[in-house]
Amino acid sequence: MAALAYNLGKREINHYFSVRSAKVLALVAVLLLAACHLASRRYRGNDSCEYLLSSGRFLGEKVWQPHSCMMHKYKMSEAKNCLVDKHIAFIGDSRIRQLFYSFVKIINPQFKEEGNKHENIPFQDKTSSVKVDFLWHPEVNGSMKQCIKVWTEDLGAKPHVIVAGAATWSIKIHNGSDEALSQYKMNITSIAPLLEKLAKTSDVYWVLQDPVYEDLLSENRKMITNEKIDAYNEAAVSILNSSARNSKSSIKLFSVSKLIAQETIMESLDGLHLPESSRETSAMILMNVYCNKVLKPVDGSCCQPRPPLTLIQKLAACFFTLSIIGYFIFYVIHRNAHRKNKPCTDLESGEEKKNIINTPVSSLEILLQSFCKLGLIMAYFYMCDRANLFMKENKFYTHSSFFIPIIYILVLGVFYNENTKETKVLNREQTDEWKGWMQLVILIYHISGASTFLPVYMHIRVLVAAYLFQTGYGHFSYFWIKGDFGIYRVCQVLFRLNFLVVVLCLVMDRPYQFYYFVPLVTVWFMVIYVTLALWPQIIQKKANGNCLWHLGLLLKLAFLLLCICFLAYSQGAFEKIFSLWPLSKCFELNGNVYEWWFRWRLDRYVVFHGMLFAFIYLALQRWQILSEGKGEPLFSTKISTFLLFISVVSFLTYSIWASSCKNKAQCNELHPSVSVVQIVAFILIRNIPGYARSVYSSFFAWFGKISLELFICQYHIWLAADTRGILVLIPGNPTLNIIISTFIFVCVAHEISQITTDLAQVLIPKDNPSLFRRLACTVAFFCGLLILSSIQDKSRL
Numbered sequence: 001m002a003a004l005a006y007n008l009g010k011r012e013i014n015h016y017f018s019v020r021s022a023k024v025l026a027l028v029a030v031l032l033l034a035a036c037h038l039a040s041r042r043y044r045g046n047d048s049c050e051y052l053l054s055s056g057r058f059l060g061e062k063v064w065q066p067h068s069c070m071m072h073k074y075k076m077s078e079a080k081n082c083l084v085d086k087h088i089a090f091i092g093d094s095r096i097r098q099l100f101y102s103f104v105k106i107i108n109p110q111f112k113e114e115g116n117k118h119e120n121i122p123f124q125d126k127t128s129s130v131k132v133d134f135l136w137h138p139e140v141n142g143s144m145k146q147c148i149k150v151w152t153e154d155l156g157a158k159p160h161v162i163v164a165g166a167a168t169w170s171i172k173i174h175n176g177s178d179e180a181l182s183q184y185k186m187n188i189t190s191i192a193p194l195l196e197k198l199a200k201t202s203d204v205y206w207v208l209q210d211p212v213y214e215d216l217l218s219e220n221r222k223m224i225t226n227e228k229i230d231a232y233n234e235a236a237v238s239i240l241n242s243s244a245r246n247s248k249s250s251i252k253l254f255s256v257s258k259l260i261a262q263e264t265i266m267e268s269l270d271g272l273h274l275p276e277s278s279r280e281t282s283a284m285i286l287m288n289v290y291c292n293k294v295l296k297p298v299d300g301s302c303c304q305p306r307p308p309l310t311l312i313q314k315l316a317a318c319f320f321t322l323s324i325i326g327y328f329i330f331y332v333i334h335r336n337a338h339r340k341n342k343p344c345t346d347l348e349s350g351e352e353k354k355n356i357i358n359t360p361v362s363s364l365e366i367l368l369q370s371f372c373k374l375g376l377i378m379a380y381f382y383m384c385d386r387a388n389l390f391m392k393e394n395k396f397y398t399h400s401s402f403f404i405p406i407i408y409i410l411v412l413g414v415f416y417n418e419n420t421k422e423t424k425v426l427n428r429e430q431t432d433e434w435k436g437w438m439q440l441v442i443l444i445y446h447i448s449g450a451s452t453f454l455p456v457y458m459h460i461r462v463l464v465a466a467y468l469f470q471t472g473y474g475h476f477s478y479f480w481i482k483g484d485f486g487i488y489r490v491c492q493v494l495f496r497l498n499f500l501v502v503v504l505c506l507v508m509d510r511p512y513q514f515y516y517f518v519p520l521v522t523v524w525f526m527v528i529y530v531t532l533a534l535w536p537q538i539i540q541k542k543a544n545g546n547c548l549w550h551l552g553l554l555l556k557l558a559f560l561l562l563c564i565c566f567l568a569y570s571q572g573a574f575e576k577i578f579s580l581w582p583l584s585k586c587f588e589l590n591g592n593v594y595e596w597w598f599r600w601r602l603d604r605y606v607v608f609h610g611m612l613f614a615f616i617y618l619a620l621q622r623w624q625i626l627s628e629g630k631g632e633p634l635f636s637t638k639i640s641t642f643l644l645f646i647s648v649v650s651f652l653t654y655s656i657w658a659s660s661c662k663n664k665a666q667c668n669e670l671h672p673s674v675s676v677v678q679i680v681a682f683i684l685i686r687n688i689p690g691y692a693r694s695v696y697s698s699f700f701a702w703f704g705k706i707s708l709e710l711f712i713c714q715y716h717i718w719l720a721a722d723t724r725g726i727l728v729l730i731p732g733n734p735t736l737n738i739i740i741s742t743f744i745f746v747c748v749a750h751e752i753s754q755i756t757t758d759l760a761q762v763l764i765p766k767d768n769p770s771l772f773r774r775l776a777c778t779v780a781f782f783c784g785l786l787i788l789s790s791i792q793d794k795s796r797l
Helices: 002-016 019-044 048-054 076-082 094-107 142-153 168-173 178-198 226-241 256-267 276-295 311-340 363-385 399-415 428-448 454-482 487-508 517-533 540-545 548-568 571-578 583-587 594-602 606-622 637-659 664-687 698-704 707-717 734-763 768-796
Strands: 056-058 064-066 087-092 121-125 130-136 161-165 203-207 252-254 391-394 417-419 695-697 725-728
Touching: 019 734, 048 064, 048 252, 048 256, 048 276, 056 256, 064 276, 076 094, 076 276, 087 094, 087 142, 094 121, 094 130, 094 161, 094 203, 094 276, 142 161, 142 178, 161 178, 161 276, 168 178, 168 226, 178 203, 178 226, 203 276, 226 252, 252 276, 256 276, 311 363, 311 487, 311 768, 363 487, 363 707, 363 734, 399 417, 399 428, 399 698, 428 454, 428 664, 428 695, 428 698, 428 707, 454 517, 454 606, 454 637, 454 664, 487 517, 487 707, 487 734, 487 768, 517 548, 517 594, 517 606, 517 707, 540 548, 540 606, 548 571, 548 606, 571 583, 571 594, 594 664, 606 664, 637 664, 695 698, 698 707, 707 734
Parallel strands: 087 130, 087 161, 161 203, 203 252
Antiparallel strands: 056 064, 121 130, 391 725, 417 695
16 A cells, blocks of 8 residues: 555656656746846845955854855965065054954964054065054044055055054043044044045955943943944944045945954953954955955955956857757747648548658757757856856855755655666666765765765765776676677767766866866776777677686786776876876866876776676676575575675774774875775675665666766856855755755756767767767867867966
8 A cells, every 4th residue: 555655646746747847947946046136236236345344144153154255264375475565554453453463374373462562563474575564543533544644645655455443442531422422423534535545546444343242341441332332333334435425435344343243252351352263254354355356266256256258168158159049040940830730620520630740850950959958058057156146155064964964865765766677786777876875975965065074075985986986897897798899889988978077168167177077987988998998809708608718808907907006106107198288188287187196096996896896796697606586685595694794894894994084194095995895895785685686766766867967067056166165046045045956956967968868869970980070070179179278378378
């Protein structure tokens, strides 16, 4: 009864909600969200600097999240590089002095807070010629005005950045009198035009006063109340915003420190001065405001303008635009032709007679339709991660943000289970299931920022290794059994792996190596192909006739292992090979191939392990040692029990070791040699019991079929800033945002998978003459790309 109810329920769901209807709903959601965000940008403004300076929230105790954009955490070297030959001046009271110290410590963490607090404090870094001064002016009065006036009159010596603010001393000295507030208004009114004049050539920030924690204030500071502080802030905002006649003021109000203080002032030692973590956050915000537009860090989207379109991006946009126009013209012509052949009505019976036969879809229509849909999808990619239309946020890891979603998908995966069509080890349904749940876990790992938690990181490394293990297992099995080393097979696999990434490289202006997993599986596929295709070609049919061929294959695999070991321990040789032109254009990242070497070396043995496992399994299957019938254990009862016990112990032992890792570098060094233990243990646990081998999760298998597209698409339309942050479609509601963005993301990945399949059928013909002509065109296309890329690189210098 339960199974019947389950099947009936699933049919009911599929009747009303199909993949096609889900994609239509996703399209409607994208259009509505784009319209809403566009209207919001028009209404509230498009300057993310204003959001950075005025709004945000804490994700954790010390992690500040600006509204709508991402904040980069600057290192010492980056700060010096940004501020080279710059002069920054802080003017104000003890609170501004605290901000000065925190700012300087970004440039020089060893700088100590010492000396007379009520006097000017200079700082200079000789290596980068950065000069940062603190000028003691605790009140907005004639002394502060004179200091600012000197800068307006001296054309050469004015600071590049001025950070000013004061009020608490005026409240304290004058005992919070109304006369003092009136005088403050007069003084700031006289200073405002000078600051406005400076703001034409320098960045000028006025820091609003932070709240105090009145219970901790000493007796001589009791008159400094939050009510008084609010009154002084209102006066400063009103006067400074109206300082520019007939235009918006160029003086930037630094009001975000108020929000930070509201959350942290309780940790203050004296009720007046902020704790160190809050000051560091305010200083980092200042650094982002000035340096993001200079250094353009990927994970610092605040204050960054939209990057200009490159020549290749413009050409790609033209191509997709023409494809969309061409498809609509084709559609209109095709529709008009069908109207002429409409079914006519039989006057006697009143029924329609169909006088046309459904014609097969032409290759031109498939091409135009596929590129039309792909063009619209790429426009969404660009809007999400380049156009600054949608918002972005930094990641923040908590254990619940990773493990709770894992429990959800585990429940769904168990609920949607079906019987397999075959019960062989690692059958198609099972490998799709394996890819599916691994991909979902990896996605959760990426969006939750779990890479900061070392035990999770080490287990995810095993999942990535398992993908490569399947690459070795699957391609070896195909070539060993089929003996098909034709160019058609190679082109099909390479197109399937690389089509989406090549398009994204063009549209998103990213190097091929940026999508590191695709180069990894592509290179390993070619390694497997060359290893087995080179003379002597040894396949199962040939080896069955003479067992010596098995030895020959093992020698081939041994030579492959030797080559892997040589390259793994000879970084120089590896880098020389992949630094050769044109390979360097594919495998360089940030001007070198170190990242490629690191990624390749991290899982250097696992593809070989996959090939060896496939060879052993197929040999055991050939010798009929395995029992792969439905419900039957893989081996005899005793052997199965023993292997299951060993597998469970090995699996748990690896997990315990990975969970006890203290150093990522040391664990990464051991990972290539030991990851196969957990992979093989999982395969045996999953396949030795007959009942486990006879069922699979259709939920996980569905995602497994589009796992490659999910892995690649997440870079830009689920995550943001090239995986450094999170895409925000629904601001203010993280849970709803994840649900909506995930729904759209999965629909897009599924559609791209279908587009890739359709294009592969059209662009890769089976007859060799046509295929070689297409390959020649492909080579010409990539040669053109290399030329255009060289032109772009020269124009950027």
